[in-house]
Amino acid sequence: MADSKADTSHKKIFNKAYDFTKADEIKAQGLYPYFKPLQATDGTTVQIEGREVIMAGSNNYLGLTNDPRVIKAAQDVISTYGTGCTGSRYLNGTLDLHLELEEKLATFMNKESCVLFSTGYQTNEGSIQTIAGRNDIIFSDRDNHACIVVGTQVSNAKTVRYRHNDMEHLRTMLEKSDPNAGKIIVSDGVFSMSGTLAKVPELVQLAKEFDAAIYLDDAHAVGVIGDGGRGTASVFGLSDEVDLISGTFSKSFASLGGFIVGDRSVIEYIRHHSPAHIFSASMPPANVATVLKSLEILQEETWRLERLEEISNYMRKELRNLGFNVWSSQTPIIPVVIGEMYNCFRFWKDLFEAGVYVNAVVPPAVPRGQALVRTSYMATHTDEHLDKILSAFKKVGIMHGIIDKNGRSLIDVEA
Template identity: 55%
Template structure:
């Protein structure tokens, strides 16, 4: 058997393309703004994680440009060897201070944070507990570790409690969960999770990718939102959402971060984050701290769209964040509606199984502080038109 045979037999994407409904790897020829250019025309962007609108901010771009002028375009090695610049250390100190933790460690991508952190902490004899809707990078990190992987029902604290109660007390336990679930926009039941973890002596790690800059009085994410920052052992964050760059970090106790620093293979064997990315994040954190009005505007836009989509008759699930799903049911309908909305001048992301349960395909929409009411009303008009065309709303 040729190992490539599975590649030759793969036809799923081809069939969707032939039907004219392929909605992945679409080309954008402008910055990630509320309106983007696609194929020479303007499209309202409802598919970006640029929650605070900082990816095209003049100060962020200037910081990146100045870093390139000083340090060049790359580090030519891993953080472990020759790739640590003074601005890497400055950023880690800033992130630790911002997140109210003893120490922080940066990685080249958010995916690598979870891949390296979870796999190096969960050794033979340990158990890692995952929410069934955890992000793929958490799942892959757990698979790479040598411990046992146990999944519990989505956001079901009682199920986690039951599963932890079956654990041998001599085995170490780590619970890893998304702070905001990225497809449907619901928030983890962190108070319940903290209580159960303390009851069973389990450590808790929260992936704050979609929470930083969005949740909490100061934008520190899910733990701040619930007033539980001192109860979460490790907080992970990415730079590719509110922080306007690419990369990620893990923050926690200094001794734990030191272990990860010397054991996480995705850190040790990957090139360091490039200077431009690091400088952009430093500036983005500064803006988040000094401009809380951006977060207020983001939530104003979120409340407006959640209300108006529901008023039109759409099912927006249990979203509590600027990620608002429009549940459509069948996979093919999600592709069709995404294509029709693009034709009507609105960019959304179709999400199908296994990213969501079968029969619960959805259109993932997400919002920015920089969306104007006119942008949002244009999008609503397109949703109303397409939703009625397919019989999803009256």
């Protein structure tokens, strides 16, 4: 067989692919931290490359991915519904399970209606482009997740990006906008890299003042924070003031898929007009059953949210006491700033060798010079797990000159 590169290298469209060598360079140095295959997992610990490590980089916030009740719920429905739906919700892909989950999520979130999507990414990408049209303006936080950014890009609406959580800048942009245009403010509820919350009270105030709607992506908030796990707006008692709230099932709900809740008329419009909903196969039965059981457990076992908050506060405090910069995290997502990209990769590797798995995050996902390791925690982490994580961070942090033995930071990066 002819060499594939030789066959296609003359085609300019592929030049960018052949010019991309960064990943191979990092692999050659033994520092590549991505696409690591998990060989086994019980949730809090995983087997990677034949070694057991503590998982401190998962979004399995409630620790339900390996819960026997959740596994059984998924298994039980397969004998009735099979393994997939083989069609979109619009045509042959709607099960009574989908309708049950939509009803229960709408009730849980205290909204009139809900529609499911096949992934969390599609939820935001598909809903934003559907709601915001040619004569509308989207005001989007610059740190919003990629799926929101793509949703704004494929929308026919004008998009204005305001500085991250900068309400004065948002006000300025709103003041400059066409007063007759439809307006929607879109923001992550919990920002996935920093673990900080959107300034919901200020967003609500500005939305009222400028006749704008509010859309919160609560992928890292529903089942994590707020009243009974109802997300960011509920932290402030402002759920009724937020028009649309989206979420995902790939985190606290131990599955895959997404949803958006709001007024019935708005949700019905999305249901009948969103290409991402209409032209995608629906969530498989086992996925839906997993979410239904996870939602039930979330409401019955309130200790999981309490334990998650306890762990988050403890780890944030202790990492700061060691001298690490954890930005202004307010959630189970706790970043630890390392600095330069290659230093971050080396730190990640030594932490892995010390028995702790986290996520290396480098530019452009974070500002240059502020590469970090993103840690996140589960309600099922034990005190022993937490102490081992902290011990590993202390050892590796001192080794790399990030902190000293007296709990002082030795790197100079902007908080």
